[in-house]
Amino acid sequence: MDQQYAAQASLGVKKKRIRSQFVKDILRDRWMYVLLLPGVLYFVIFKYFPMAGLVMAFQDYKPHLGFWESPWVGLKHFERFFTEPQFWMLFRNTFLLAVYNLVFFFPLPIILALMLNEVRMKLFKQFVQTLVYLPHFVSWVVAVGIFYVLFTTEGGVVNEFIARLGMEKIPFLLSEEWFRTMIVSQSIWKEAGWGTIIFLAALSGVDLQLYEAARIDGAGRWRQLWHITLPAIRSTIVILFILRLGSFLDTGFEHIFLMLNSMNREVGEVFDTYVYMKGLTQAQYSYSAAVGMFKSLVGLVLVIGANRLAKKMGEEGVY
Incomplete structure (x- = not known):
């Protein structure tokens, strides 16, 4: 006791x-x-x-009744969404754009940061950094407007140059074949430079004595990059990749909406624009909430799966 x-x-x-x-x-x-x-x-x-x-995704939401008095309908809106004729078209368009962004856009800030890290002229390095950071501060309205001026068939700089070469003008802004290329190119131009900030910060923490030891052992620039630089920022790359998967199906409403037109809608309509059309223009609040929730759940599953895989491979992950 x-x-x-x-x-x-x-x-x-x-x-x-x-x-x-x-x-x-x-x-x-x-x-x-x-x-x-x-x-x-x-x-x-x-x-x-x-x-x-x-x-409201599980209700037949009425604004005048509010959350507490709107009738509950369970999974009705999810069932409707998965049986809609447009579902697979929306899923295909969103998935392909997400994959293209992951494959072509995600590695570019890493490559750009590695290139900037190799520049020894401080003034030139600062000039290039400023140059690639600036597009981030331009709104999507302005960014898309610039691309319209460059690529439109009526007086666009690029098409005028193509015409001068004796070739037919290409309808970049109206063509289904060029839509995804234009979207990914715009994302790269606008955000790739800004994405280098975190990687440059990670690179600044690499011990310079490791490079000196590697040079003494006869390692060239490529060997130093492969055996010192990349392993040093590997954990940063993995964490940002996992976080990127969280917004895998988030293709950016404003960007896509500004590029959409009647000629490319078949390949350009994605979950974000569909939610806008159903939720705001047609006042189907519960249905659009169900669509948005589905998109968020996919991101959550991808983050959890990627995090577990990263931990099995010896990385820290995000939690």
Whole structure:
């Protein structure tokens, strides 16, 4: 009995010490937590709180009735979505664009960061960095407008050049064959440079003594890149790849919407534009919520699967 009492007393003392240390840590780093607060509030207000609205995917939601009084319909909207004639067309278009972005866009910031890391002229390196960062700050409206000016068949710079060469003008903006190429090219032009920031930060943390030792052993630039640089940023690449899979089916509504027209809609209509059409233009709120929820669930499954695979391969993963 005395031993049990002593053990409980000891446990109580340990808990008090932990609480006391926790309070001391909070007070010591209080300004760090103050700086953290805006970011936390942003995610709570704009990311987590709106998730409560997902209940409308299981309701026949009526704005005048609200969430509490709208009738529940279970999986009715999901069943309708999976049996819609457009489902496979939407899935194919979204999936192909997502794969093209993953294959062609994702590696480019890594390659660009590796190239910039090899530049020794500081002024030239800063100039190139500024040049490739700038498109990120251009809105998609302006970016698509620039491509319209360049590629339109009526006075477009590219088509005028093609005509001067004696060839037929190519309807880049109206053709189904060119739609995905244009979308991926625009994404690369706008975001590839901005994506190098994280990789350049990771590269700055590589121990320079490793390169010196490799040079002494006779390793050239390619050997150093393959055996030192890439392994050093491998964990960063894996984490960003996993996070990218979380938005795998998120092809970017504004970008796709601006490029859509009646001639390329068969290959350009994706889940994002479909949700807009059904949810906002036709006021089918519950149905569009079900479509959006399906897209989010696919991303969640991909993240969990990729994270488990990364851990099996010896990487840390995201959780």
